[in-house]
Amino acid sequence: MSSTAQAPPPAPPPASSTGAPAAAGRSGHATPAAVRTVGLTKTYPDGIEAVRDLDLDIRPGEVFALLGPNGAGKSTTVGMLTTSVVPTAGQALVGGVDVAARPAPARRGIGVVPQRNTLDRSLTVRENLVFHGRYFGLRTAEARARADLRLAQVGLDGAAGKAVDALSGGMAQRLMIARAVLHRPAVLFLDEPTTGLDPQSRLAVHEIVRELRAGGQTIVLITHDMLEADQLADRVAIIDHGRLLALGTPAELKRSVDADTVAAVSADTDPASLAAVLRGRVPGLRDLHLLPEAVLLTVQGAEHLFTSIIEAAAQAGITLRDIRIEEPSLQTVFLHLTGKDLRDR
Amino acid sequence: MSTQTPAPTADQAPDPTADPTPDGADRPVNPLRATGALLARDLTVLRKQPANFLARTIVQPTMLLFVLGYVAPTIGPGRGADAEVAAATTLLAGMVAMVILFQGLFAVAMPLIQEFGYTREIEDRVLAPIPVALVAVAKVVAGAVQGLLAAAVVFPLAQFVPASRPDLRIDWPVLLTLAPLAALMCSALGLFLGTALDPRSVMAMFAVLLTPLLYLGCTLYPWSALGPVRWLQVLSLVNPLTYVSEGFRAALTPADHLSLFVVYPVLAGFTALLLHQGVRHFRGRVVS
Numbered sequence: 001m002s003s004t005a006q007a008p009p010p011a012p013p014p015a016s017s018t019g020a021p022a023a024a025g026r027s028g029h030a031t032p033a034a035v036r037t038v039g040l041t042k043t044y045p046d047g048i049e050a051v052r053d054l055d056l057d058i059r060p061g062e063v064f065a066l067l068g069p070n071g072a073g074k075s076t077t078v079g080m081l082t083t084s085v086v087p088t089a090g091q092a093l094v095g096g097v098d099v100a101a102r103p104a105p106a107r108r109g110i111g112v113v114p115q116r117n118t119l120d121r122s123l124t125v126r127e128n129l130v131f132h133g134r135y136f137g138l139r140t141a142e143a144r145a146r147a148d149l150r151l152a153q154v155g156l157d158g159a160a161g162k163a164v165d166a167l168s169g170g171m172a173q174r175l176m177i178a179r180a181v182l183h184r185p186a187v188l189f190l191d192e193p194t195t196g197l198d199p200q201s202r203l204a205v206h207e208i209v210r211e212l213r214a215g216g217q218t219i220v221l222i223t224h225d226m227l228e229a230d231q232l233a234d235r236v237a238i239i240d241h242g243r244l245l246a247l248g249t250p251a252e253l254k255r256s257v258d259a260d261t262v263a264a265v266s267a268d269t270d271p272a273s274l275a276a277v278l279r280g281r282v283p284g285l286r287d288l289h290l291l292p293e294a295v296l297l298t299v300q301g302a303e304h305l306f307t308s309i310i311e312a313a314a315q316a317g318i319t320l321r322d323i324r325i326e327e328p329s330l331q332t333v334f335l336h337l338t339g340k341d342l343r344d345r
Numbered sequence: 346m347s348t349q350t351p352a353p354t355a356d357q358a359p360d361p362t363a364d365p366t367p368d369g370a371d372r373p374v375n376p377l378r379a380t381g382a383l384l385a386r387d388l389t390v391l392r393k394q395p396a397n398f399l400a401r402t403i404v405q406p407t408m409l410l411f412v413l414g415y416v417a418p419t420i421g422p423g424r425g426a427d428a429e430v431a432a433a434t435t436l437l438a439g440m441v442a443m444v445i446l447f448q449g450l451f452a453v454a455m456p457l458i459q460e461f462g463y464t465r466e467i468e469d470r471v472l473a474p475i476p477v478a479l480v481a482v483a484k485v486v487a488g489a490v491q492g493l494l495a496a497a498v499v500f501p502l503a504q505f506v507p508a509s510r511p512d513l514r515i516d517w518p519v520l521l522t523l524a525p526l527a528a529l530m531c532s533a534l535g536l537f538l539g540t541a542l543d544p545r546s547v548m549a550m551f552a553v554l555l556t557p558l559l560y561l562g563c564t565l566y567p568w569s570a571l572g573p574v575r576w577l578q579v580l581s582l583v584n585p586l587t588y589v590s591e592g593f594r595a596a597l598t599p600a601d602h603l604s605l606f607v608v609y610p611v612l613a614g615f616t617a618l619l620l621h622q623g624v625r626h627f628r629g630r631v632v633s
Contacts, residue, residue: 108474118468122390134382135473137374
């Protein structure tokens with residue numbers, strides 16, 4: 001699948017920068033931020049500006065999603081927040097500690113579930129947790145006690161003595177989450193935690209995330225999956241090309257597109273011709289994008305949507321194949337902000 | 346009378362998994378304990394795979410002891426018992442040096458190459474709340490401990506595999522100081538190679554670097570015997586293994602050896618240099 005359309009949008013100005021939905025990002029709450037970045041920037045030695053001037057304020061106890069396509073700068077951002085990437089400008093505090101200036105103490109408050117399976121293959125399931133606890137200064141007895149509790153929590157108590165090679169992808173992911181929270185970090189970073197998992201394992205991971213949140217754990221969720229961000233996150237930051245495009249609750253973001261309906265229309269003609277026919281004929285049209293096989297209409301007030309589409313097509317002699325109606329999603333928001341389809345990666 | 350204050354029920358009993366309180370900066374991590382845990386991890390892995398350890402420790406020195414200490418003096422141009430003792434004595438120090446170097450490579454370099462190149466397993470340890478350099482140092486110390494264990498395993502082999510017993514004269518003060526230093530140097534070399542080499546070319550690099558290091562490191566002959574091949578005698582001085590072999594020659598046998606006034610400072614210098622460069626590369630691999 002490819003791509004994006006240069007549909008000249010009869011759309012509102014791209015919610016340029018942080019515009020409308022950014023209200024939630026304003027500072028001024030009583031509790032200190034779990035994560036705060038000010039002007040955070042990373043330019044790699046080859047000149048690639050992966051993250052530019054990022055300001056974030058993540059509150060204790062919330063699930064905060066960083067949403068964007070691959071290459072948007074999400075991994076670099078997480079790398080900076082977890083001390084594996086050194087910022088070239090700006091500042092980042094995690095759990096109140098400056099991660100660039102004091103990386104070792106900062107790691108005390110950081111839990112990371114990386115994208116890849118980084119479990120210690122020379123150790124058993126339980127040993128992975130026990131040693132992790134000991135790396136964080138726990139006494140062996142305490143590390144063991146916590147390991148057993150966490151294993152039960154993620155449903156791996158039956159696999160405690162197994163080699164990690166014997167775990168399925170979903171089990172390995174649950175173990176990595178248990179490992180990342182064993183030392184009770186101030187902030188848990190989940191980097192694409194369900195990518196590559198089967199649907200059932202994905203649900204299990206989501207369930208664990210909800211449980212952790214209920215226990216008060218601050219979580220930063222890095223994902224390119226809009227549905228995942230929508231389902232799990234209290235607030236979502238949409239980033240692309242290393243910049244923050246929008247920030248707010250999923251509901252706020254969806255409201256920002258000023259539309260209540262999204263219609264994907266396909267016909268026996270190419271999307272560009274179809275778009276030319278529909279443009280100006282659909283009342284309440286806010287935005288129009290070309291997809292490879294369809295035209296995506298973002299509409300406010302959908303009472304006469306079907307009739308207007310059908311009439312316009314009939315007058316132009318075009319045979320419609322399909323009209324699919326959806327509610328606006330974070331996908332719609334991303335498309336609205338960038339003109340790009342997040343699904344086309 | 347029951348009190349009106351709600352008594353804590355079982356459900357409200359402290360449950361560490363439900364405890365949202367981060368351990369935070371109020372519980373600073375003792376770097377020594379964390380480093381000790383890293384060391385313990387490597388030794389746990391060693392304990393799980395004794396066959397692995399023994400294979401890389403025993404096979405090569407046993408073959409060399411057998412061929413050069415038994416077969417060659419027995420079938421050679423019959424120079425008798427003295428030649429047998431001389432061969433066994435030379436090999437004793439050389440084989441101890443060789444297995445210590447092996448541990449540096451197989452306990453430190455190879456795991457690092459694998460963990461940096463493919464599995465990224467090291468990531469969890471690098472996220473420990475201690476300076477990254479300590480993670481590298483813990484790896485080196487674990488490698489050195491394994492080097493010393495390997496030396497202890499090969500020592501009796503060097504007594505009994507050759508045709509004659511070596512001429513043994515242990516200088517304990519030298520042995521007890523030199524052995525740890527030599528083991529640290531070899532392990533630091535492992536750290537350096539494990540972090541500097543490109544995983545894709547590692548086998549070729551090992552062949553190119555390791556083979557001359559091992560065979561030209563005065564493991565099979567004493568440095569003083571190289572007089573007739575003067576250029577090699579001089580060239581051997583840049584091989585760190587020369588100082589390990591010659592040091593053990595001084596610690597274990599009455600044979601001629603390089604002066605300890607040279608051996609100690611050079612070993613210490615190599616250790617410091619390799620450790621410094623190794624830590625630098627290590628950091629470069631985990632922080633960008």
